[in-house]
Amino acid sequence: MTPATIRDVAKQAGVSVATVSRVLNKSYSVREGTSQKVLAVIEDLDYSPSPTARRLSIGRTHTVGVIIPFLTLPSFVERLRGVESALAVSEYDLVLFSADTPEKVDHYFNDLSRRDRADGVIIISLHPDETYVARFRKSAMPAVLLDAQHPDISSIVVDDVAGGYKATQHLIELGHTRIAYLSDYLDNPFKFVAMRHRFQGYHQALEEASISYRPEYQKQGELGGREAVAIAKQMLVEPDRPTAIFAASDIHAVGVLKAAQELNIRVPQDLSVIGFDGIRDSEHLDITTVCQPLFDSGVVSVNTLLSAINEPSDVPEKIVLPTKLIVRGTTVPPSG
Amino acid sequence: MTPATIRDVAKQAGVSVATVSRVLNKSYSVREGTSQKVLAVIEDLDYSPSPTARRLSIGRTHTVGVIIPFLTLPSFVERLRGVESALAVSEYDLVLFSADTPEKVDHYFNDLSRRDRADGVIIISLHPDETYVARFRKSAMPAVLLDAQHPDISSIVVDDVAGGYKATQHLIELGHTRIAYLSDYLDNPFKFVAMRHRFQGYHQALEEASISYRPEYQKQGELGGREAVAIAKQMLVEPDRPTAIFAASDIHAVGVLKAAQELNIRVPQDLSVIGFDGIRDSEHLDITTVCQPLFDSGVVSVNTLLSAINEPSDVPEKIVLPTKLIVRGTTVPPSG
DNA sequence: CTGTTAGCGCATTCAC
DNA sequence: GTGAATGCGCTAACAG
Numbered sequence: 137m138t139p140a141t142i143r144d145v146a147k148q149a150g151v152s153v154a155t156v157s158r159v160l161n162k163s164y165s166v167r168e169g170t171s172q173k174v175l176a177v178i179e180d181l182d183y184s185p186s187p188t189a190r191r192l193s194i195g196r197t198h199t200v201g202v203i204i205p206f207l208t209l210p211s212f213v214e215r216l217r218g219v220e221s222a223l224a225v226s227e228y229d230l231v232l233f234s235a236d237t238p239e240k241v242d243h244y245f246n247d248l249s250r251r252d253r254a255d256g257v258i259i260i261s262l263h264p265d266e267t268y269v270a271r272f273r274k275s276a277m278p279a280v281l282l283d284a285q286h287p288d289i290s291s292i293v294v295d296d297v298a299g300g301y302k303a304t305q306h307l308i309e310l311g312h313t314r315i316a317y318l319s320d321y322l323d324n325p326f327k328f329v330a331m332r333h334r335f336q337g338y339h340q341a342l343e344e345a346s347i348s349y350r351p352e353y354q355k356q357g358e359l360g361g362r363e364a365v366a367i368a369k370q371m372l373v374e375p376d377r378p379t380a381i382f383a384a385s386d387i388h389a390v391g392v393l394k395a396a397q398e399l400n401i402r403v404p405q406d407l408s409v410i411g412f413d414g415i416r417d418s419e420h421l422d423i424t425t426v427c428q429p430l431f432d433s434g435v436v437s438v439n440t441l442l443s444a445i446n447e448p449s450d451v452p453e454k455i456v457l458p459t460k461l462i463v464r465g466t467t468v469p470p471s472g
Numbered sequence: 473m474t475p476a477t478i479r480d481v482a483k484q485a486g487v488s489v490a491t492v493s494r495v496l497n498k499s500y501s502v503r504e505g506t507s508q509k510v511l512a513v514i515e516d517l518d519y520s521p522s523p524t525a526r527r528l529s530i531g532r533t534h535t536v537g538v539i540i541p542f543l544t545l546p547s548f549v550e551r552l553r554g555v556e557s558a559l560a561v562s563e564y565d566l567v568l569f570s571a572d573t574p575e576k577v578d579h580y581f582n583d584l585s586r587r588d589r590a591d592g593v594i595i596i597s598l599h600p601d602e603t604y605v606a607r608f609r610k611s612a613m614p615a616v617l618l619d620a621q622h623p624d625i626s627s628i629v630v631d632d633v634a635g636g637y638k639a640t641q642h643l644i645e646l647g648h649t650r651i652a653y654l655s656d657y658l659d660n661p662f663k664f665v666a667m668r669h670r671f672q673g674y675h676q677a678l679e680e681a682s683i684s685y686r687p688e689y690q691k692q693g694e695l696g697g698r699e700a701v702a703i704a705k706q707m708l709v710e711p712d713r714p715t716a717i718f719a720a721s722d723i724h725a726v727g728v729l730k731a732a733q734e735l736n737i738r739v740p741q742d743l744s745v746i747g748f749d750g751i752r753d754s755e756h757l758d759i760t761t762v763c764q765p766l767f768d769s770g771v772v773s774v775n776t777l778l779s780a781i782n783e784p785s786d787v788p789e790k791i792v793l794p795t796k797l798i799v800r801g802t803t804v805p806p807s808g
Numbered sequence: 809c810t811g812t813t814a815g816c817g818c819a820t821t822c823a824c
Numbered sequence: 825g826t827g828a829a830t831g832c833g834c835t836a837a838c839a840g
Contacts, residue, residue, distance in 0.1 A: 141833055141834085142834060143833080143834095153833090153834075153835090154835080154836085156834095157835060157836085158835095160834090160835095185834070186832085186834070188833080188834095190835080192832085192833080193834045193835045193836085194834085194835070195835095
């Protein structure tokens with residue numbers, strides 16, 4: 137009933153546990169015949185080594201912890217997908233921590249800074265305090281930041297400034313001059329900075345085109361789709377409303393679409409909309425967007441982490457992934 | 473540098489490891505003074521017990537495996553969120569397995585049927601073969617099916633038939649008679665059955681209202697939002713098109729909305745649309761839907777699993793959660 | 809090539 | 825109330 141152990145296998149195969157261990161890890165040379173015999177017994181007993189015992193003996197957990205802020209945002213989930221897919225083909229388990237409150241963030245950072253907790257950590261879109269950065273270093277816990285940055289930790293990011301520039305530039309090239317920017321709160325308890333960077337790009341593009349920045353064309357709100365609809369409406373009912381909106385995420389863009397529909401404003405005829413991220417919705421809803429490699433960034437983060445685990449190094453890597461403008465149906469020249 | 477062990481604590485506190493272990497697990501009685509001293513040393517050394525060693529000694533992994541088919545569908549992710557939130561307040565780690573191909577499904581079922589792999593398993597929306605059901609039983613691995621069913625395993629489901637009925641009934645009450653049903657392929661390699669059950673409810677409601685079933689009003693397609701747009705269009709360009717569409721999921725409903733927009737069919741004036749699931753999008757886009765407690769079902773599955781872990785039982789539980797009609801902006805009486 | 813043995817870090821009987 | 829000893833299942837020297 138209770139699962140067979142390496143000792144059972146050894147006994148039944150008439151060899152020592154060491155030999156069984158050897159054929160299991162096929163590291164050292166074992167005589168062909170012996171190996172066959174052991175393998176047969178393993179098969180027969182339906183034996184499989186205890187991961188826990190293995191971990192204790194090896195001194196590695198064969199586990200990587202993944203901290204993610206919200207499972208509610210498609211862009212986060214998409215990164216997670218990438219992480220999962222890369223981890224699936226490795227020998228590492230993915231243990232998931234959803235840090236949707238600042239307290240949980242703290243808790244998990246603490247927990248995961250212990251070397252015996254996991255072999256490495258991937259942190260999605262969260263900025264560790266200096267305290268934790270120090271802990272990670274002290275415990276020599278390999279970590280990589282995905283969609284976040286810190287000089288002392290390897291990180292995978294996209295150039296959000298360039299992306300924001302690209303989006304705005306596209307609108308400008310179409311002939312728009314009344315271009316709004318709609319986003320989450322640029323200041324937020326989780327210290328997400330992407331939206332701020334995109335705003336910088338937006339601002340920069342306007343400046344270069346000598347389009348003066350109008351504060352009333354910049355609106356922020358709570359994170360999430362519902363709020364996006366609300367703030368989009370606020371913006372669209374104003375006199376002299378924008379002819380184009382750069383929504384800081386595709387979620388926001390969908391919100392803008394909804395708001396426009398309710399106000400009987402036609403997209404793209406009366407209003408151009410461009411999003412950011414390139415989540416699936418943007419494709420289905422045919423929204424022009426600046427696409428970033430969400431899934432791939434997850435894969436890259438895993439590769440970076442695994443190599444950090446296998447050959448520790450003190451110099452953090454910094455990988456910047458490209459964004460790409462994808463023109464679809466929601467952006468056209470202004471009608472006016 | 474290397475983390476302190478229980479032995480270090482014992483030594484520095486001038487007690488035996490057994491005593492340290494006792495204050496750690498506060499199970500046996502330890503003299504107040506001794507306890508204080510040990511605690512102080514623990515604090516001082518920043519000691520924390522090795523999870524791995526603990527697991528090996530205890531014989532429990534303190535881990536529950538979660539198998540999820542796709543991280544791409546909001547409804548699955550929402551269930552996962554519920555699972556995560558419940559697990560977060562327990563002492564169990566959540567190790568995630570995304571089984572997005574039949575091979576991976578097989579692999580994980582195999583892997584997780586080993587008692588030393590996890591203390592329990594939550595299987596989201598996937599139907600284990602009899603082979604695996606047998607394995608789970610044989611290895612006495614506690615398991616619960618979430619959004620799936622099997623007589624020998626505890627399961628958490630909603631009454632999709634009733635939900636489908638409810639949706640259709642709503643449309644009928646509004647006066648619709650040309651009611652279409654749009655869904656994924658009712659037959660699919662993952663054996664998802666929800667769509668089929670909802671179809672049954674649809675069929676049943678029509679029958680009771682003496683509305684004859686029209687095969688051309690039932691269309692299926694690949695899973696996902698993009699295909700939903702395509703099949704919705706197909707249906708909407710036909711002559712004598714339906715006045716209302718019951719989309720088998722909110723994702724499909726969003727697709728229908730998009731299709732309608734492209735074809736210049738106004739919703740809800742020219743076409744009513746009702747979805748299913750109650751994902752966030754349905755709220756933001758103001759789509760009438762039949763809401764099921766996705767998040768809560770995840771929580772319930774964890775509770776069910778944990779009690780199965782703590783007091784094993786041979787009789788599987790079967791919990792049916794309610795669905796609820798939420799009327800929003802996409803359903804009105806037919807204009808014709 | 810293969811067997812013996814000593815840990816990995818902790819929990820837990822059993823004596824004291 | 826506390827310590828010594830044993831074992832969880834496996835890996836890794838170290839001998840042979």
